[in-house]
Amino acid sequence: MSNLIVHGGTPLKGRVIPSANKNAVLPILCGTLLSREPIRLKGIPESTDVRKILEVFRKLGSQVEVNYETGILDVHHRDTHFDAATDRLPEEMRSSIMLVPGLMARFGAARIEDDVKGCTLGAREIDPHVEVFERFGAAVERQPDGLTLKVDGKLRANKHWTDYASVTTTENFILCAALAEGTSTLTNAASEPHVQEFTQFMQMLGAKIEGQGTSRVTIHGVDKLGGGEFTFAEDFHEIVTFLALGAITGGDVRVKNSQPEQFPLLDRTFAKFGVNIVHEDGWSRCEAQFPLKVKEPFTRNILQKVEAAPWPYLPVDLLPIFVALGVKAEGSVMFWNKVYDGAMGWTSELAKFGGHAFQADPHRIITFGGKPLTPAEVESPYIIRVAIALVMVAASTPGRSVIRNATPVRRAHPNFAENIRRLGAQIEWVEGD
Numbered sequence: 385m386s387n388l389i390v391h392g393g394t395p396l397k398g399r400v401i402p403s404a405n406k407n408a409v410l411p412i413l414c415g416t417l418l419s420r421e422p423i424r425l426k427g428i429p430e431s432t433d434v435r436k437i438l439e440v441f442r443k444l445g446s447q448v449e450v451n452y453e454t455g456i457l458d459v460h461h462r463d464t465h466f467d468a469a470t471d472r473l474p475e476e477m478r479s480s481i482m483l484v485p486g487l488m489a490r491f492g493a494a495r496i497e498d499d500v501k502g503c504t505l506g507a508r509e510i511d512p513h514v515e516v517f518e519r520f521g522a523a524v525e526r527q528p529d530g531l532t533l534k535v536d537g538k539l540r541a542n543k544h545w546t547d548y549a550s551v552t553t554t555e556n557f558i559l560c561a562a563l564a565e566g567t568s569t570l571t572n573a574a575s576e577p578h579v580q581e582f583t584q585f586m587q588m589l590g591a592k593i594e595g596q597g598t599s600r601v602t603i604h605g606v607d608k609l610g611g612g613e614f615t616f617a618e619d620f621h622e623i624v625t626f627l628a629l630g631a632i633t634g635g636d637v638r639v640k641n642s643q644p645e646q647f648p649l650l651d652r653t654f655a656k657f658g659v660n661i662v663h664e665d666g667w668s669r670c671e672a673q674f675p676l677k678v679k680e681p682f683t684r685n686i687l688q689k690v691e692a693a694p695w696p697y698l699p700v701d702l703l704p705i706f707v708a709l710g711v712k713a714e715g716s717v718m719f720w721n722k723v724y725d726g727a728m729g730w731t732s733e734l735a736k737f738g739g740h741a742f743q744a745d746p747h748r749i750i751t752f753g754g755k756p757l758t759p760a761e762v763e764s765p766y767i768i769r770v771a772i773a774l775v776m777v778a779a780s781t782p783g784r785s786v787i788r789n790a791t792p793v794r795r796a797h798p799n800f801a802e803n804i805r806r807l808g809a810q811i812e813w814v815e816g817d
């Protein structure tokens with residue numbers, strides 16, 4: 385277990401170049417398995433999830449050359465082999481499940497390990513995925529330590545309408561359909577920026593995809609996919625994180641951002657806490673009046689609110705970042721997680737700082753911000769941006785705080801501590817028990 389020690393109270397100032405979005409990088413890595421040609425990926429982050437997938441590729445005999453200094457990954461799945469009886473896929477990460485289409489398309493067999501749940505946000509169903517695989521022709525069997533899948537011949541194109549817009553189910557559908565026989569259509573498709581980035585990568589390989597970014601995606605199966613070069617975009621989660629760190633510490637942070645068109649709702653959400661985000665010349669910057677104040681709604685007797693749901697709503701993974709702003713800003717805000725049923729149970733950790741947040745039900749919490757905060761030793765759940773939210777509160781509070789079990793940060797943000805140290809924070813990783 386790794387802990388983060390933070391000496392807070394310094395306004396963070398300076399510039400950050402964010403790394404790539406884990407949720408685009410991982411499906412793209414899984415997508416490379418569908419091609420037998422050389423592929424170069426630029427901007428690969430040195431995160432623990434990436435390392436796990438590359439380790440599996442090496443074990444399966446693929447050529448993998450990675451230089452995390454330059455951010456260049458060369459991967460070539462030419463002599464790749466797979467045996468569902470002996471080979472195992474990574475656990476404790478959701479993206480493992482997106483290795484299935486590549487394995488089924490190439491070897492007619494795949495596995496889903498028991499623990500592909502990822503962050504502990506509540507139920508992380510695999511049924512929508514299994515349903516997609518079955519529709520493409522897979523026979524699924526339960527084994528003592530996971531599921532095995534078998535396909536006879538090519539995957540079969542189909543039309544499918546999912547219960548809800550699921551990010552990785554949409555990506556799995558596209559991965560299966562890319563080499564399937566015929567045309568497939570998915571209705572109620574997810575359209576998050578990372579789903580769109582993944583789709584662009586698949587198109588670069590030669591996949592025929594229409595309707596990307598909308599709720600209905602059509603894929604015309606092709607015989608094979610090629611290789612090529614792809615550069616990752618900056619991670620909007622990191623951009624928001626560093627801007628919020630600037631705002632909560634009363635600093636002045638600028639973050640490189642080539643896609644400000646994704647930000648209007650994020651900007652409006654920052655504005656609810658009195659933080660103005662300015663996008664200029666490829667950079668985004670936070671401008672905040674300190675102390676932060678929650679913007680009062682014009683409607684009488686309602687709380688200011690932040691609602692997270694599938695895109696184009698506010699992305700649910702960012703909710704904890706705004707909860708941290710809610711604890712700091714004077715006023716009350718209701719946070720509504722419309723996706724997960726177990727992602728909001730960490731208000732007790734905020735209380736250790738003196739922060740006042742009330743869990744109303746599994747989906748909603750209310751912050752009563754602006755209370756005096758003191759440094760604290762807190763325990764993060766296995767949720768990436770809850771660990772970061774706790775760091776935010778610590779960084780804004782003079783004195784020494786400890787964020788225990790901050791390890792999940794490394795799943796997505798490899799340079800997190802280094803980046804905020806460069807902005808003037810005193811923060812270090814310490815191995816704990």
Ligand SMILES: CC(=O)N[C@H]1[C@@H](OP(=O)(O)OP(=O)(O)OC[C@H]2O[C@@H](n3ccc(=O)[nH]c3=O)[C@H](O)[C@@H]2O)O[C@H](CO)[C@@H](O)[C@@H]1O
Nearest residue numbers: 407478479507508509548549550551552553700701723724
């Ligand atoms: C590797 C990856 O890309 N992980 C992301 C992906 O996970 P993932 O693809 O697993 O998330 P889903 O979009 O499937 O949603 C997760 C869970 O939320 C529930 N649900 C979701 C939507 C809905 O309208 N109704 C509903 O009930 C379901 O229990 C579902 O299992 O998308 C999530 C939602 O943006 C993010 O938190 C994860 O970081």
Ligand SMILES: C=C(OP(=O)(O)O)C(=O)O
Nearest residue numbers: 477478479502503701768
């Ligand atoms: C929940 C996340 O990831 P995963 O789906 O891999 O658990 C996340 O990135 O915040």
